[in-house]
Amino acid sequence: MSIQKQYSGRLKFLAGYYGILQSLHLIMLARAGLIFLLSGDIPYPALPPAAGWSSQELPYLFGMGVMDAGAACLGIFAVFYFIKNDRFITRYWVLSMGIALTSAIVFTVGTFPSGAWHDHPFAYGSLVIFFSPLFLLGVDIFSFLRKNE
Secondary structure: OOHHHHOHHHHHHHHHHHHHHHHHHHHHHHHHHHHHHHHOOOOOOOOOOOOOOOOOHHHHHHHHHHHHHHHHHHHHHHHHHHHHHOOOOHHHHHHHHHHHHHHHHHHHHHHOOOOHHHHOHHHHHHHHHHHOHHHHHHHHHHHHHHHOO
16 A cells, blocks of 8 residues: 555655755755864854863764764655655664654753753754654654554
């Protein structure tokens, strides 16, 4: 059964949104990595607290960036395949969404105590706003999986 026919409107919209969001996310990560390599600064989406990132926090941020880039690539592939072939590859969606959700939680837990959220509420708040619709996408995907076990 085609998931698009079963969940036509909202799922197609959210899947497209996820693909666009992850494409932009990948561009932002590449930009941030390049800026860091050239200048040593870390731009949006991981603006530092007023005191700057400590040398212990930098490897954590790089690890998060690599993990996010992998999830973004996997998510872009899953969305492209879904839209092009009208088919849903469960393992790619679950893996991509699982990594993205885990990354969001770990990123928040790791950056909030540093004061970065307090110092840059608009930047970090925008991340929450941009990624919030993915919870609805996750609900749709896991609902589909339960119905088709």
